[in-house]
Amino acid sequence: MxxxxxxxxxxxxxxxxxxxxxxxxxxxxxxxxxxxxxxxxxxxxxxxxxxxxxxxxxxxxxxxxxxxxxxxxxxxYSFFSTVPRGRYVVRVCLGTACYVRGGKEVLSSLKKELGIDVGETTEDRQFSLDVGRCYGACGLAPVIMINDDVHQRIKPTRLGELLKAYADGQIEEPCTTDEMGDAG
Structure with a gap:
């Protein structure tokens, strides 16, 4: 098969x-x-x-x-995945600054919004959810990354519209075959 x-x-x-x-x-x-x-x-x-x-x-x-x-x-290496990942990998920073400034609440909201837990992928393979420990934007905490896009000062109440913009193709990642970045 x-x-x-x-x-x-x-x-x-x-x-x-x-x-x-x-x-x-x-x-x-x-x-x-x-x-x-x-x-x-x-x-x-x-x-x-x-x-x-x-x-x-x-x-x-x-x-x-x-x-x-x-x-x-x-x-x-945590950036490698042996299971299919979503088109968009959402990574929540839980480093000290992000955690103190609401990263835990952002993660909780994302779990609820996507209906998945950390390490899982939505059934439609649009989104995967992960956590990280610092994306170098501590002054802009809390921070999430969606693929290679950094989103700063994230509010749990605005996550739905951000995810919808990705799902609807309003924010599009380029597709390349030689990209060396982390795909999840």
Missing amino acids: TENVTGCNCCEELTEQEMLEQLDGLIADYLDKPGGLIPALQIAQSRFGYLSESILKQISSRFNKSYSEVASVVGF
């Missing part, structure tokens, strides 16, 4: 086999470079939205590493 998965969630729907076929081309430049594994994993996750078991197996094979070694690298 072949399941359909969505790449970066704004690109075409791909089967698992199509993802594996694209993977070699995406990581080819990193195969012989020292330290190339992590950039290859980042590129694969950026393109496909997460790192499935079959993707990890193919990467481990191409890098001549054991599956357990590659899986342990993925497990060590």
Whole structure:
């Protein structure tokens, strides 16, 4: 059985086999470079939205590493995900300044608004919810990030309209296949 998965969630729907076929081309430049594994994993996750078991197996094979070694690298870094993520990853800062200035209330409001808990994704795969420990905007606390967009001085009462703007496409993330950023 072949399941359909969505790449970066704004690109075409791909089967698992199509993802594996694209993977070699995406990581080819990193195969012989020292330290190339992590950039290859980042590129694969950026393109496909997460790192499935079959993707990890193919990467481990191409890098001549054991599956357990590659899986342990993925497990060590919190920015890698082995489960499908939402099109928009919402990260709530719970560093000291954000926590003191209402980050906990923002998180509670997001859980209620999205109907999910931390580490989960909405059924429509629009949003995933995570927490972080500092986004470097302490003077603007509380802060959330939605993908790479930083939103400051967040009020729990305004979260609904912010999420709706993303869901309705009023705020759109660019879709690239070579982006090195954290996709979740």
